[in-house]
Structures are given as structure tokens and as C-alpha cells.
Amino acid sequence: MRFWIACLAVVLAATGLVMSGVNEYLFFAGFVVLQAVVLATAWNILGGYAGYVNFGVPAFVGAGAYSALVVHMSLEAPLIVQILAAALISGTLGFLVGVISVRLRGIFFSIATVALVFILETVVINWRYVGGATGLQLTRPGEGWPFDSYTRMLFWVMVIMAVAAIAIARYIQDSHIGRGLRALRDSEEAAECTGVPTLRLKLIACAVSGALLGAAGAPMPMYLSYIEPYSSFNLVYAVSALAMPIIGGMSHWVGPLIGALLLASIQQLVTVTISSELNVLVVGVLLVFFVIAAPDGIVGLYRKWKASSK
Amino acid sequence: MAFSFDLLLEAIIFGLLLGCFYAAVSIGLSIAFGLLDVPHVAHPAVLILGSYGVYLLGQYGVDPILAGLMLTPFFFLFGAALYRMYYETFEKRGNSAAVSGLAFFFGIAFIIEVLLVVAFGVDQRSAEAAYIGGSLKIDDLRIPYRLLVAFGVALFLTITLTVYLSKTFTGRAIKAVGQDEAALRLMGADPVRIKQFAFGLATAVNALAGAMLIIVAPVEPTMDRIYIGRTFCVVVLAGLGSMSGTLAAALILGVTESIVLMFFGASWAPAVAFGLLLVVLAVRPKGLFGR
Amino acid sequence: MESILEVNKVSKFFGGFTALSGVDLQVQKGERLGLIGPNGSGKTTLINCISGALLNDEGTIHFNGAPISRLPAHRRTKLGIARSFQIPRPFSSMTMLENLLVPLSYVCGITGARAEEEAYQILASMGLKAKALVPTSQLSQVELRKMELARAMAAHPSLLISDEAMAGLAGTEIDEVLQILFDMNSQGITIIMIEHIMQAVMSFSQRVVCLDAGQIICQGTPKEVVANPHVQRAYLGD
Numbered sequence: 001m002r003f004w005i006a007c008l009a010v011v012l013a014a015t016g017l018v019m020s021g022v023n024e025y026l027f028f029a030g031f032v033v034l035q036a037v038v039l040a041t042a043w044n045i046l047g048g049y050a051g052y053v054n055f056g057v058p059a060f061v062g063a064g065a066y067s068a069l070v071v072h073m074s075l076e077a078p079l080i081v082q083i084l085a086a087a088l089i090s091g092t093l094g095f096l097v098g099v100i101s102v103r104l105r106g107i108f109f110s111i112a113t114v115a116l117v118f119i120l121e122t123v124v125i126n127w128r129y130v131g132g133a134t135g136l137q138l139t140r141p142g143e144g145w146p147f148d149s150y151t152r153m154l155f156w157v158m159v160i161m162a163v164a165a166i167a168i169a170r171y172i173q174d175s176h177i178g179r180g181l182r183a184l185r186d187s188e189e190a191a192e193c194t195g196v197p198t199l200r201l202k203l204i205a206c207a208v209s210g211a212l213l214g215a216a217g218a219p220m221p222m223y224l225s226y227i228e229p230y231s232s233f234n235l236v237y238a239v240s241a242l243a244m245p246i247i248g249g250m251s252h253w254v255g256p257l258i259g260a261l262l263l264a265s266i267q268q269l270v271t272v273t274i275s276s277e278l279n280v281l282v283v284g285v286l287l288v289f290f291v292i293a294a295p296d297g298i299v300g301l302y303r304k305w306k307a308s309s310k
Numbered sequence: 311m312a313f314s315f316d317l318l319l320e321a322i323i324f325g326l327l328l329g330c331f332y333a334a335v336s337i338g339l340s341i342a343f344g345l346l347d348v349p350h351v352a353h354p355a356v357l358i359l360g361s362y363g364v365y366l367l368g369q370y371g372v373d374p375i376l377a378g379l380m381l382t383p384f385f386f387l388f389g390a391a392l393y394r395m396y397y398e399t400f401e402k403r404g405n406s407a408a409v410s411g412l413a414f415f416f417g418i419a420f421i422i423e424v425l426l427v428v429a430f431g432v433d434q435r436s437a438e439a440a441y442i443g444g445s446l447k448i449d450d451l452r453i454p455y456r457l458l459v460a461f462g463v464a465l466f467l468t469i470t471l472t473v474y475l476s477k478t479f480t481g482r483a484i485k486a487v488g489q490d491e492a493a494l495r496l497m498g499a500d501p502v503r504i505k506q507f508a509f510g511l512a513t514a515v516n517a518l519a520g521a522m523l524i525i526v527a528p529v530e531p532t533m534d535r536i537y538i539g540r541t542f543c544v545v546v547l548a549g550l551g552s553m554s555g556t557l558a559a560a561l562i563l564g565v566t567e568s569i570v571l572m573f574f575g576a577s578w579a580p581a582v583a584f585g586l587l588l589v590v591l592a593v594r595p596k597g598l599f600g601r
Numbered sequence: 602m603e604s605i606l607e608v609n610k611v612s613k614f615f616g617g618f619t620a621l622s623g624v625d626l627q628v629q630k631g632e633r634l635g636l637i638g639p640n641g642s643g644k645t646t647l648i649n650c651i652s653g654a655l656l657n658d659e660g661t662i663h664f665n666g667a668p669i670s671r672l673p674a675h676r677r678t679k680l681g682i683a684r685s686f687q688i689p690r691p692f693s694s695m696t697m698l699e700n701l702l703v704p705l706s707y708v709c710g711i712t713g714a715r716a717e718e719e720a721y722q723i724l725a726s727m728g729l730k731a732k733a734l735v736p737t738s739q740l741s742q743v744e745l746r747k748m749e750l751a752r753a754m755a756a757h758p759s760l761l762i763s764d765e766a767m768a769g770l771a772g773t774e775i776d777e778v779l780q781i782l783f784d785m786n787s788q789g790i791t792i793i794m795i796e797h798i799m800q801a802v803m804s805f806s807q808r809v810v811c812l813d814a815g816q817i818i819c820q821g822t823p824k825e826v827v828a829n830p831h832v833q834r835a836y837l838g839d
Contacts, residue, residue, distance in 0.1 A: 053412045055351070100592040106408055107349040108591055110416075111542050115584035118539060122581035133577075176706040183692045183703045189654055190690040192674035193683065194756055195708035199673070235535055239420050246413055251694070281424045288417035292399050295410045 003170065007163050014159040018152045027155035031223060033264040034158035035216050039237075040244035040256035041165040042212035046094075047242070048250030049178060050205045051185035052106055056113030057241035059120050060090045060210050062232040064217030066130055069138075069227055073129075079157065079219065086218035087211040094210020095203055102202045121233040135228025138221055154219050165212050169253040172208070181205060236280055240267075243287040249299025258298050313573065320451060321572040322565055327457045329564020331526055333557045334464030335519045335537065336544035337471055341512040343542075344550040345488045346505050348396060349412045352419035354537035356513060359422055360385065360520020361529040365435045374437040375463060378521025382514040389513025390506050392418070397502060419534060426531035434528035442525060460522045467518060472553045484508040488551065539583035547590050549600025559598060562586075605630045605760055605791050606651065611660035613646055613815075620646040622815040623660070628760070628793060633786055635806030635823065636795045639836050643815040644795050645687060648762045651793075652684045653677040664760070679708055683758035685749035687765045687795075691737035697724065697748050698733040704756035723751050727781055743774040750781055760791045767798055779805060803827070811835065 018027070039057060046052050054060075064086035071077045071085045093116065101112040125133045140150045147153045172178050183191040184198045191198050221227040240263065248259025263283065270279040294301055335357060342350040360381060367377035400411035436442075441455040475481035483504050487494055491501040523529060543563055548555030563583060571579045590597065608626040612619065621643045628634055638644050649655040651662060653674030662670045669677050683704075692700050701720040705711045711719060724730045727747045732740065740748065746766050753761055763782060767775045779801055786792050796802045802809060802823060809826040811819040813835040819826050826832055 047409065051409050053409055053416075055416060100588060104591065104595050107343075107351075107412060108546075108595070110349075110351070110412055111538065111546075112588060112591060114535075114538055115588050118536065118584045119581045119588075122578060125577055176712060179695075179699065179703055180707060182694055186692040186694050187690040189674075190686065190692065190752075191703070192654070193652060193678055193686075194704035194752060195675050195678045196703060197673075197675045197707075235532075239416070242413060242416065246410075250409070277424065277428055281421065281428070284417050284420040284424060288414060288421065291410045291414045291417060292395075295407065 003167075007167065010163060011159060014156060018147050018156050024149065024151060027149075027151045029268070031151070031155050031158050031219075033261065034155070034162045036240070036244060036260040036264045037162045037257055038158070038165045038212060038216040039241045040248070040260040041162075041169045041253065042209050042216065043241045044245040044250055044253070044256045045169055045172060045212070046205045046209035048245055048255070049172065049181040049185070050202055052102065052202065052205070053110045053242070054113045054209065055110045055238055055242070056115075056117045057213060058233045058235060058237045059113065059116040060093060060213035061217035061220070061237060062117075062124070062229070063090045063093055063120055064214030065220040065227060065232050066124060067214065068218035069130055069136070069221045072221070079153075079222070083157075083161075083215050083218040087215040090214020090217070091207045091211030093214075094206040094208075097210075098203045098206030102206065103199065117233050117235065117238075121229050124229045124232075131228065133229060135226055136221075137226045140222055140225055150222070154223055157219060161215060165216075166253055166257065168208065168212070169256070172205075173253055177201065177204070239280075239283055239287065243283050243290075245297070246295075247286060247290045247297055249297030249302075251296065252299050255297050255299045262298075316450065317572055318569070321568045323451065323453070324457075324572075325565030325568030326561055327453070327461045327564070328568055329561035330461045330464045330468070330557070331457070331522055331560075332540055332544055332564050333560035334460075334467045334515075334522055336541040336560060337468055337553070337556055338512040338515045338519065339541045339545050340548065340553055340556045341471075341475075341484070341508055341515075344545050344548070344552070344556075345485060346508055346512075347488050348393065348401075348505075348509065349408075350415055350512075351412065351538060352415040352422065353512075353516070354534040354541055355419035355422040356385070356389075356516050357520050357523060357537060357541075358426065358529060358531065358534045360517040361524040362426055362430060362435065362520075362531075363517065364437060364521045364524050365430075365529070368437050374439055374521045374525050375459075375518075378518040381517035381520075385517040386510040386514035388510075389516075390510035392513070393506050393509035397505070423531050423534055430531065432530060432532075434530045435524070436528040437521075437524040439525070456525050460526045463518070463522060467515065468557050471515065472557075475553050480504070480507070484511075485551075485553075536580050536583070539580070539587060543583040543587040543590070546587060546595070547597050549597025552597070552599035555597065555599035603630050604628060605632075605665060607661075607663040608647075608651065609661045609663075611647070611650055611657045611662060613643075613650055613655060614658050620815050621650070621657070624812075624815070624817055626810065626817065628791060630759075630791055631786070631789055632791050633782075633805055633807045634791075634793045635802040635809040636793055636812065637797070637799075637802055637809060637826070637832075638812035641814075642812040642835070644812055645764060646815075647812065648684065648764060648793065648795065652682055652762060675707070678704070678756055678758075681757070681759035682762070683753035683756045683760070684762040685746070685753055685764055685766050687768065689742075689745040689749050691740070691745060691748060693736075693738050696734045696736055697729060697740065697744075697751075700737060700748060700752050701755040704752060708756040720755060723754050726784070727751055728777070743770055743777070746770065746778060747781065750778070750785070754785065758790060760793070761785060762793045762795070764795050765797065766794075767796060767801055775801060799827070 043054055043057060046054055067086040067089040068082035071082050097112050097116055101109040124130060180196045180201050183196050184201060188198055244259035244263050245256040249255030267279050270282050290297060339353045342348050342353060363381045364374050364377040368374060400407040441459050444455045446453045446455060475485050483494060483499055487501050487504045494501050544556060544560045548559035563586060566586060567579055567582045570582050604627045606628040608624055611621055611624045613621040624647060636644050650657040653672060657670055661668060664680055698720050701723060702716050705716040705720060721730060721733060724733050729747055767778050782792055794805055806823050809823045810817055811826055811832045818831045819829045
């Protein structure tokens, strides 16, 4: 119950913020941070709960962005329809990658996700309707009813998406689905022998994770006013999407949230004070550091600290 | 491009040469992942690192192949150290560290790529040698010398390693260590040291393969991404644990890529390796000769 | 007595190696069956084929009259086949209690407070109640073995396969585990026990089957089987 009250509070606060006269840049930057929260949370449903490491987040996010674009261009559909279409297509992609590789060892799933990035990028580059290699420029609608600007509306939509993603992750984690996923991650053989339908659960996690990643990608074309394959399928996103839940902690839904907020802030800081290449290096180094020294992330460190101070 | 048998033949020949090159580039992964079961997704990044090392030495006038040979001892040590770090931190922890182990190598690959960008920039770098530039002419066929050189060295590498792993004691121990550690221990051999040696060997091979890479084409730091596709495609298609299969699988990939390149254009070629990989995973994950 | 499990001409091959060759086995309801044989004789492969961890290449397996050879393992567990593992496989991120909650919810559909209550009961019956909330990474060997059996119990099985549950345990620990198996059997659960500890097999089994090189070489009462010269040769070599 407290959780839902907190969610409502967040949405109300965001609504208030969006209606106020605060600098437009806040919403521009805030969109990026919120998108990071969705990506990290979505990744963790498959990576943290089930133990399958998705190296190809850009494939799903890119698929979401391009699906939204196609639906927008062909049907002039509103944003909500774009998001649903993106979620459906990316969710199906997740399911298909799962069907191919999830019966095998984890590394094959990971490589299959990298394969997906390249294949989708190649398809898009050769598809003139969506702009091919050069991409497309888009004009944003001037207003974002009921808010003052389109950017503010996108920000608000992202707040809702972030809250929804966290709520979904929390539901999965605390339900028997979450326990089943943990069981199959700990020992797939024992899970099968205790009645856990491991293949079904893995595919559900693949589909849900993929769908959320796609949904996060859907507003991108409108947010940027352009779309092109090289930035859409950029592998740098792949590392961030991995680093955030690992740094925050993979065992609990609050981990990706912490990781996303922390990493997004660090990235902003480094880009502004030093350089953008170094920003990317910092993410990689932090990832390796945490994986070696604190594999349970910040959540794990907190738990250990609580246990030892009893 | 219109179809003609002449073009097909040219594509096949080119593809066979390319395939042999892919074999050399993948054999390190065949050892590290196929035999030792290490999720070494950083293998292509180390390969590119080797290419850049060769480039650097080339700036001082060192021939690429010689540079590759010079780098092998350093790469061997690097590989041995990397495995040791992986073993102490992850392999010991068992199944619970599977995610961390994968993330570790992914992070290492990424760090290598970024460091290369910081050090050398994003532009392409090439190597220079007498054999890079001219071509051999047979009838209407033009075969670039650099491909022939790479083909020769690659063939030599592949055959030497395959023979080493089947005929020598250490080689056979390496082949056995992935499957039956207990038996090795009973024979008095230390599986961890054998794995460390094997991983070092696989990384040392990468130095030479990296030289091959920069001879065949210019390199740039993000090339490790597509080589993840090519090397894993070869290793999976061959079948984990099969060294001789590596050459066959690489030739298949080389010819397929070459044909696609010839008849469908360069923009489709990168997807071939990844597409083939997905097909193999879906249809026959054991590969052609896997255990 | 009706048969609960019928294994008919089951074979299993690993590449060129024949792990099981034409194995015929019938298990009666409520029976206590011992399965013995030297290392590598195919015992674990056989129970892997029965539990669904492996699919047999030839032959059929029927459970309560229904064919199960193509079913995935979790479906067979739902039908009533449970097993423990030779090397314990606990869900290491969970406490002992949570380990039992998995089969309770997935096999029996019991969740919430009812599930916790039953889980505690099962643990209490094995003397593990005090450690219910301890993470499995902190348990001793014998506690892990008992937990494997507790987790199998939580699946409400009609057939339990115990794979060397006593391996590596000392005197009184062996008796404790044996007692648990007897208790389970007295509740009507059919038990197939794989064991190397001959005394346990002798005192527990009503019938013993001996495997060697993938084939059944002898069946009968414990006394008969142990005295059989083929069995002795299989264990001691020529």
C-alpha cells in the first residue's frame, strides 16, 4: 500500500513540476534520466531475476523507436498507440530471441542479443521508408496537450512509464513468478524438479523485458526530432543498461532505480566537466569494478552493512 | 548485381581465403570458449588490440607479421593474468557468478575499445608492407597479395595449433581439462594452471591474428563488435570443443559472406555472420562437430 | 498391488556411448525399491530419464498408466514424481523455508500463510524447523540432504527417487536420513533409493535391482541380490 501511495505522490509531483514555470532544460535532461530508469528496470527483469544477460539493449530500444516511427508515419497515430506498438514489437522480438537461445547456456542468449543489434541495424539501413542510413528528420507537434510544450509532455509520459516499469518489476519480484525465476537462476535442474516451468518463465521474462525496453524507445524519435540507425543502435547504451542494475543491485527492484539515478548523474557530471569519451570509460570501469568487488551492488552493500551493524 | 558463374567463382575463391583468415581469428576463441568454457566475449576486443599493437610497431618500421610475433609473449602474459583474475573472482564462485563473469568480460571489451578510441581516435589505421597493395593475376581473377599472405599465415596457425592440441601432452591436457578436470587431477596435473596456460596461448594467438587483421584491411576501434559475430559464429558452427571444425566452419562463413557481398552489396554483409549464428543456434546448437 | 511406474526397454545413448540398454523395470505402489550398481552403471541416467532431466532415446516410461517419456521434468513433478540430487542443489539465494515454498506453489498451488504453515510442518518433521530461515549457503551437508528430501516432500509426490542421499554422511546422520525415508514410505509414498551404503540398502529395501553397464543384471530381495555372483563380480571386478 505504501508503495502505491509513493507512486501517486511521484506522479502528482511530476504533474506539478510540469505545470510550473521551471526551465525547459530540466525536462529535457529529466527525460534521459527517466528513460535510464526504465531501461535499467526492464533489463533487470531478465538479467537480475532470471540470470540472462542482455547485451543488445539497443536492439530493443531501437526496434521500439522505429516501430513508433512507422506507426506515426503510416497511421498518424498518437503517442500512446506508438508506445503500445513499440512494446508489442519489441516484446515479440524478446520472445523470439528467447525461443532461439534460452534453452542453451546463458552466453548464447547474450550473443544472440548482440546478433539482433546488428541484424536490425542492417535491416533499417536498407529500408528507405524509415530513412535508411541517413535517417529522418521529424517535426514535433508544437503543443503537448495538456501541458505547455511537447517536451514537458514527453517528460510526464516518461514519469508514468518509469512508475509503471517499477510497479511491474516489483510485482514480478514479489510474486511466485519471481520466486520461480530465482529458483531457475539458482539451479535450473532443481527448479524443474520442483515443478517450475522453466522455459515458460524464461520466455515470459524475455517478452516483458523486451516490451518495456521497446516502450522506452518509442518516444525517442519525437524527443530528438530525428532518427537514424547509428545512434539508435549504438552499443554504448548496451553497457549503460547493464551497468546500472549491476551497480545498483540486481536482486531488488530498487537496485536499477538507484543505479540509473547514480549513473545518469555521474555521466552528466563527467561529460560537462571532463569529456564525453571519458564519460563512457567511467561507465565501463565502474561496471568492472562493481562486478569484481561488489557483485551484489549497492543494495548488497547496504544489506551487508545492516547485517553487520546488528 | 547480375548473376554469373564467373562472379560466383570469384566470390567463392575470395570467400575461401577470407574463411581461412576467419579461422585464424577465431581459433583463440575456440580454445578459450570452446575448450575452456570461459565466456570470453572480450576476445574480439583483444584481437583489435593486437592489430593496434602491430600498427604502433609499424610506425617504427616493423613488418606487421614480425610485429605480431613480437607481441605474442606479452599477449600470452596478458591472457594468463586475465584468466587468473577471472578464475579467482568468478569461476571459483560457481554458478551464482555466471552473470557477473559475462558482465566482466563485456566490461573489459568495452574498456579496451574506449581506451583505443582515446589513444588512437576513431579513424581507420592500416599497416604497410611490400605485400600489401599488389595482386596476383590468374586469368581474369585478381587475388590481392595481402589476402594470400594472411591465408598462408592463417593456414599455418590453424594447422599448427590443431596438431599441437591433439599430439602433444600439454595440448591433450588442454583438450581434456574442459571435460574432465577430475581425471587430470588424478594424473597429477593442475587444471587451473593448464587452463591459465591455454588461455594465455589463445591470447598470444590473437596477437598474430591481429596482425593478420590489419594486413587484410584497415582497423578501427569499434571493429570488435562485428568480430563478436564472426568469431562466435565460427566457434558455434564448428561445435564447442572441435578444433578441426573451426577451419571448416570458418570457410563456410567466409564463402557465405563473400557471396552475399558480391550479389547483395556491402550493406548486407555484416549481418551474415550474426544471421548464420542465429540460424545455427536455432537449428543445431551443437554445431557441425560439437561434443 | 498395482504398478506405479513401468519402464519398458528404455535405452539412452551419449554419442557413441550406451548409458542404458533395454532396461525393463516395474515399481509397485508403496514399494521400497533399492537401486544399486557400480559407478558408471547407469543408475543416475536411469533416474534422470524417469524424472525428466533427460529424455530416453528408446523405449517407453509410464507413470500410473500414463505415458511420460516426452514430458518435460516439471510436468512429471506435477504428476507426482519427486527426486533428490546426488550433489544437493539448493536454491542458494533463498532460505530453507523459501526453498519449500517453490514446490508448494508450483506443484500444489498452495501459497501465502497456508504454504508457510505446511513448509514449517515438513521441516519440523525432519528436525529442521529451527533453521527454517537460515540461507541455504550456511547449512551443513546433512542439513542440505534433509532439505532436498523436505523440498521433495513439499511437492506432494507419490513417487520419490532418492539419489545417494546418504553419501558422505556419518553414522547417526545416515540413520536420521533413513528414518525420514521410512516415514515418507509409511505415508504411502513409493520410494526408489539409489545408494552405495549396503547396510542402508539392505535394511530399507523390500526389493533390490542391480544395474551394470546400462543393463539390469539382477533383481530380487536384498539377500538374494547381494549373494548373486554376477552382482559381486560387477562390484569387485573380475
